[in-house]
Amino acid sequence: MLDVPFLPFCAFLGTLGLLCVAMVGTWCQHWRGGFSLDGSSRTFNWHPVLMVTGLVVLYGAAALVYRIPNTWSGPKLPWKVLHSSLALGAFVLTVLGLVAVFCFHNSQGTPNMYSLHSWMGLGTVLLFSCQWAAGFGAFLLPWAPTWLRALYKPIHVFFGSTILMLSVASCVSGINEKLFFSLKNGTMEYKLLPAEAVFANTLGLLILIFGVLVVAALARPSWKRPDSDSPDSRMPTPLLRAHLHGSGAQHSDLKMESVCKEGKVQSEMDSGPERGGWEGGGMGWCLV
Ligand code: HEM
Known part of the structure; x- marks a missing residue:
């Protein structure tokens, strides 16, 4: 093409x-x-x-x-x-x-x-x-x-x-x-x-x-936007998991807008696959 x-x-x-x-x-x-x-x-x-x-x-x-x-x-x-x-x-x-x-x-x-x-x-x-x-x-x-x-x-x-x-x-x-x-x-x-x-x-x-x-x-x-809907992309990375654990949030009810306010988690999200970051198409947390 x-x-x-x-x-x-x-x-x-x-x-x-x-x-x-x-x-x-x-x-x-x-x-x-x-x-x-x-x-x-x-x-x-x-x-x-x-x-x-x-x-x-x-x-x-x-x-x-x-x-x-x-x-x-x-x-x-x-x-x-x-x-x-x-x-x-x-x-x-x-x-x-x-x-x-x-x-x-x-x-x-x-x-x-x-x-x-x-x-x-x-x-x-x-x-x-x-x-x-x-x-x-x-x-x-x-x-x-x-x-x-x-x-x-x-x-x-x-x-x-x-x-x-x-x-x-x-x-x-x-x-x-x-x-x-x-x-x-x-x-x-x-x-x-x-x-x-x-x-x-x-x-x-x-x-x-x-x-x-x-x-x-x-x-x-x-x-197309990097895939945000593959099952992998909805699995939290260790950093995100630690954040969720600390904040008491559940995987299933995570909302982008609330999590993205946190600079640390945001920076992890910003390092998506194209930017050499985390595996699995990653933006699903933010973008679904
Ligand atoms: C009539 C929809 C674009 C020409 C109609 C009617 C609908 C409709 C629902 C029936 C109105 C009635 O029965 O009173 C659409 C939609 C369009 C579109 C959804 C675009 C997405 C166009 C364009 C033209 C056009 C670009 C070009 C001139 C006509 C004509 C009629 C008509 C001549 C009267 C005759 C008829 O009922 O078929 N249109 N239209 N339409 N439309 Fe369109």
Whole structure:
């Protein structure tokens, strides 16, 4: 595999994401009449812009938070908060995007939820809302037990990538559907490939490339946080065990935030495997 450094890759991905947002905005502004809140097709135009911005670009950024090397050591809580806030932001934009299309349909007397695009799109949003709620419950609420976090984490990771791919599929099908609906007459027929179709087709491809690159980055082993969930990584080293023994804490109820406050234990945690420290993938204490 190509040895691409993570940060330049992220800069490229960020540029690509911004390009997708700029292009969907340009499409709606230049060819589809711009934006309004009056229930007309200009209200509909908020739908693609908010969906691409929220459920693809912002969601993709949220998914990649834990690939930033700075998140691999030190307290994990701020990164968890960043991850869940970006996902929440993505969710809010998504809901606004759905409100726009439902308002448009209702004010035009168009039936709701008849197309494959709408079924897949709504399914994706429902999955995303479950994913956010379950992630919040398991990873941010302090009383969630460690075993539950460890059990749920691979499921959360799997659905993270799945939801992104479903979002991309929803966007591509939505773009296609919009072009079929809009480009019907004379020289503007879709099959004659007018400039708008070239532009929107290109947008669809760029969204697809963005999604594939995010999923590839998530899957790349060397960009993953050192394994925090192997059974070994949850076994305390002698120094940590001594600390636990002294403080009366149990292995099973150890919480990172409390233990990491102690400078001595922190320094042991900071010397993870890559830093020539303790064996077994070690960060599990801190990071589950
Ligand atoms: C309608 C979801 C992206 C175009 C809908 C509806 C949903 C939905 C649930 C049904 C609304 C109703 O029945 O009243 C999504 C999701 C997206 C997404 C989750 C992204 C993740 C896009 C994009 C476009 C688009 C990028 C591009 C223009 C349309 C069109 C309709 C529609 C034309 C009206 C026709 C229909 O109901 O299928 N979308 N959408 N969508 N969407 Fe999207």
